[in-house]
Amino acid sequence: MTVISTNPATGVERTLELDDTPRDEVLAIARLAKDNAVDFAERSLAWRSDLLRAMADELEGDVEHLVVAAMDETALPEARLRGELARTSFQMRFFAEVVLDGSFLAASIDEAMASPMGPLPDLRRVRTPVGPVAIFGSSNFPFAFSVPGGDTASALAAGCPVLIKAHPAHPATSAATFAALARAARRLDAPAHTLSIVFGFEAGAALVDAPDVAAVGFTGSLSAGRALWARANARDTPIAFYGELGSANPLVVTTAAARERAAQIGTDAAGSVILGAGQFCTKPGLLFVPAGESGDTLVHELVRALSTANEFTMLSAGIADNFRRSALAFEREGRVAVLVGREWGDEARTSARLYEVDAMQFVTESTLHTECFGPTAIVVRYDSSAQLRTALLAAEPALTFTLHAADEDPDARWLLDLGAQRAGRVLMNGFPTGVGVSWSMHHGGPWPSTTAPWATSVGAAAIERWLRPVTFQSVPEALLPPALQSANPLSIPRRVNGHLEVPH
Numbered sequence: 001m002t003v004i005s006t007n008p009a010t011g012v013e014r015t016l017e018l019d020d021t022p023r024d025e026v027l028a029i030a031r032l033a034k035d036n037a038v039d040f041a042e043r044s045l046a047w048r049s050d051l052l053r054a055m056a057d058e059l060e061g062d063v064e065h066l067v068v069a070a071m072d073e074t075a076l077p078e079a080r081l082r083g084e085l086a087r088t089s090f091q092m093r094f095f096a097e098v099v100l101d102g103s104f105l106a107a108s109i110d111e112a113m114a115s116p117m118g119p120l121p122d123l124r125r126v127r128t129p130v131g132p133v134a135i136f137g138s139s140n141f142p143f144a145f146s147v148p149g150g151d152t153a154s155a156l157a158a159g160c161p162v163l164i165k166a167h168p169a170h171p172a173t174s175a176a177t178f179a180a181l182a183r184a185a186r187r188l189d190a191p192a193h194t195l196s197i198v199f200g201f202e203a204g205a206a207l208v209d210a211p212d213v214a215a216v217g218f219t220g221s222l223s224a225g226r227a228l229w230a231r232a233n234a235r236d237t238p239i240a241f242y243g244e245l246g247s248a249n250p251l252v253v254t255t256a257a258a259r260e261r262a263a264q265i266g267t268d269a270a271g272s273v274i275l276g277a278g279q280f281c282t283k284p285g286l287l288f289v290p291a292g293e294s295g296d297t298l299v300h301e302l303v304r305a306l307s308t309a310n311e312f313t314m315l316s317a318g319i320a321d322n323f324r325r326s327a328l329a330f331e332r333e334g335r336v337a338v339l340v341g342r343e344w345g346d347e348a349r350t351s352a353r354l355y356e357v358d359a360m361q362f363v364t365e366s367t368l369h370t371e372c373f374g375p376t377a378i379v380v381r382y383d384s385s386a387q388l389r390t391a392l393l394a395a396e397p398a399l400t401f402t403l404h405a406a407d408e409d410p411d412a413r414w415l416l417d418l419g420a421q422r423a424g425r426v427l428m429n430g431f432p433t434g435v436g437v438s439w440s441m442h443h444g445g446p447w448p449s450t451t452a453p454w455a456t457s458v459g460a461a462a463i464e465r466w467l468r469p470v471t472f473q474s475v476p477e478a479l480l481p482p483a484l485q486s487a488n489p490l491s492i493p494r495r496v497n498g499h500l501e502v503p504h
Contacts, residue, residue, distance in 0.1 A: 003199050005172045008320075008348035009075040009313045016172055020200025026163075027210050029196045033132040033161040034212035036191040041129045041159040045490060047188070049096040052156060054184035056092035059085060059148060062180050066173065070142045073170040075313040075348065080276070081143070088143040091150055091437045095157040095463065102492025104158070104463045107483045109496045112474075121474045124484040127467035129159035130240075131214035134207040136228070138219035139169040139315050140279040146170070147177040147197065150437070150458055151217035156194075158466035163196045163213065165204040169316045174199075208232050208241075215240040215466060219281075219457065221322075222246040222371070222448055229451050242465050243451040244281065244444065246371035247399040249423075249432055250392060251284035252415055256406035257429075258294035265404055266301025269377075270309075272431035274352055277312035278375035279319070282400050282432040285371055288359075288380045288388060299339070299356065299379055306340045306352040312375055317348045323374030327353050333367040336378065350374065356381065359391040369396050385411055389418070397422045397446035400432035422446065424453065 003018040021029075059066065067081045074081075098104055105127050112122040133155040137146030144150065147164050155162045166174035178197045185194050198207065208216055208231045216232055216239065218225050225243035232241040253265055272284055287302070289295045314320040324344055330336050340354035352375040359382040362368055368378055382388040388411075401419030405412040405428065412428075419426040424445035435443050441459030444450045455465050472480060482489050491503040 001200065003171045005073055005170075006316065007072050007075070008316050011317070011347055016175070018171065018175060018199055021198035021203040021206075023202055023206040026198050026203050026206035027212075029193065029198065030132060030163060030207070030210035030212040032193040033163055033196060036193050037129070037131050037161050039191040040161055040194050043159070043191075045099050045102060048157065048159060049099045051184065051188050051190060052092045052096040052099070052153060054188055055148065055181050056089040056096075058180040058184045059089050059092070059143075059177065062176070066143070066176055066180070069176050070170060070173045073173050074142055074315050076142075076276070076315075084141060084143045087437065088148050091144070092148070092153050094437050094460075095153045098460045098463060099157050102483070102490055104460070104467070105483050105492060106469070107492060107494040109484060109486070109494060111497055113497075123471055123473055124475070124480060125469055125471045126481055126483045127464075128470050128481075130466055130468050132161045132163055132212055133466055134163050134165065134210070134213045134216045136165045136204060136216070136218040136220060137167045137174065138281075139167050139319060140276065140281070142167075142170045142173045143177065145219050145457075147174045148181055150462055151219070152181070154462035155217070155466045158463045160214070160466045161191075161194050161196075163198065163207055165207055166197055166199050168201075169319070171199060204228070205231065209235065211235075211237070213239065216242065217457065217465065218243040220245070221373070225451065240465070241451055242455050242457065244399075244457050245448055245450060246373070247281055247445065247449040248285040248369065248371045248396060249282055249398045249400045249402070250286045250288060250395050250419075251402040251404070251432070252288040252388070252392070253290065253295075253298060253404045254406065254409050254411045254415070255290040255292070255294070256409045256411070257404040258290050258292075258298055260406050262294045262298040263301045266298040267305050268431060269298075270302050270305030272433045273377045274306065274309055274312070274375040275433045277314050277350075278323075278352075279315060279373060280433045282435060283377075284400075284402055284432055285377050286380060286395055287377050288382060288391065291381050291383045295381060302354060302379065303339050306354050307342075309352045309375070311345055311349055311351050314348045314350060314374065319373065320345075320348045320350050323350060323372065323376075326370075326372040327374065327376050329367050330355055330372065330376075330378065334365045335361065336368070339379070352376065355379065359383070359387045362391050363394040369394065389414075392418060392422070395422075396448055399423060399443065399445045399449045400425045400427065402430065402432050403428050405429065424449070424456070
């Protein structure tokens with residue numbers, strides 16, 4: 001089937017010079033990636049770092065073409081896309097630094113010694129690449145979480161070939177960004193099939209089935225992710241599936257915080273809810289607001305800001321249709337009050353929605369607990385700390401948990417503790433939209449926000465998904481991997497006989 005590119009703002013379709021990738025071709029590509037995986041894994045850390053920097057250079061050198069292509073397929077504004085492409089290049093260079101640092105290898109050496117359990121042999125442990133990784137990009141970030149995104153950058157940094165499933169919402173952008181990465185790979189004489197791309201629904205299923213694929217990274221909907229996760233585990237040889245799925249992301253305003261700055265929180269929360277037409281996985285979708293006058297002021301500002309927001313063009317007509325269905329389920333099954341609800345729009349266009357429900361009713365209405373991907377939120381009004389706790393425990397675990405509290409707020413401590421139990425990132429007096437690329441970022445969370453709560457898709461630790469540990473016992477020095485040789489030729493941090501050694 002020929003690949004079609006659609007402009008969501010106009011509905012205009014164009015036929016690309018691309019076809020869906022047949023299943024047998026996907027399997028063949030995966031086998032070629034596996035055949036060349038050892039060559040890629042054995043390249044030096046310096047070479048691997050140079051590859052990532054070269055990819056960043058190619059993306060930046062083609063910025064004008066890439067931004068125009070993405071604007072045509074996503075209806076996202078130019079400034080947003082330029083910023084996203086800059087972030088994408090930054091995270092490539094960030095992982096180049098992670099590679100050179102070498103601590104991701106977790107190298108550890110225990111020399112032969114006597115012990116209470118008898119003589120222990122020489123034991124040396126290091127992380128090694130798992131092999132070819134299949135990556136499914138997201139719809140909402142055509143650069144930063146798609147073909148050249150964090151999954152691709154971290155897998156290449158780990159030494160794994162990548163096989164990328166292009167997202168159907170932006171196939172031309174996917175092809176263009178892949179071409180930029182491929183130019184860098186050729187320039188550095190990377191092994192054949194270090195990078196591959198496939199198109200089409202069946203090609204995605206074939207990637208998960210391919211015997212030569214060792215792991216999968218996925219960003220997308222709960223339904224699609226759950227189906228692929230089940231598929232990965234149903235293989236003759238199950239493989240790791242790292243899926244970022246869906247998250248309603250609770251935001252809590254304490255009574256003390258509402259008294260201090262209700263209007264400001266309401267205005268700023270509205271901006272976070274509709275940022276990017278509400279198509280951020282970190283959008284605060286559940287706003288827990290105290291009953292009473294201060295809470296009323298906050299909700300009033302929310303309503304004012306959302307009522308005056310312009311109509312939105314979403315990433316695709318299909319995504320807009322799913323948003324309308326999810327929001328209507330709130331109204332029909334959740335028994336909510338509709339605070340903001342203008343005309344729905346048609347095709348890919350829609351407007352903001354805001355709902356309100358009592359905390360105890362929220363507890364019993366499971367329809368309200370799930371993510372609604374789009375410009376909407378549910379205000380949950382609570383009368384007491386006990387009600388708030390009960391309602392928060394009814395909400396699904398999430399990627400983020402946000403707390404707005406006052407200085408010396410009596411509720412801050414227990415709320416932060418609860419948030420840490422139920423989310424991967426806990427933030428205070430801010431808003432969760434926007435995920436920084438850094439050594440300390442964790443972008444993940446308990447089910448259903450992800451399939452692997454210990455893993456992150458953003459930040460330095462993202463590389464750990466694509467590695468597995470191997471211990472070498474009594475192996476002669478000359479045959480050890482460089483990371484485990486006594487002279488430490490890579491100059492990386494290592495734990496030697498229990499003591500951490502960091503080269504200066």
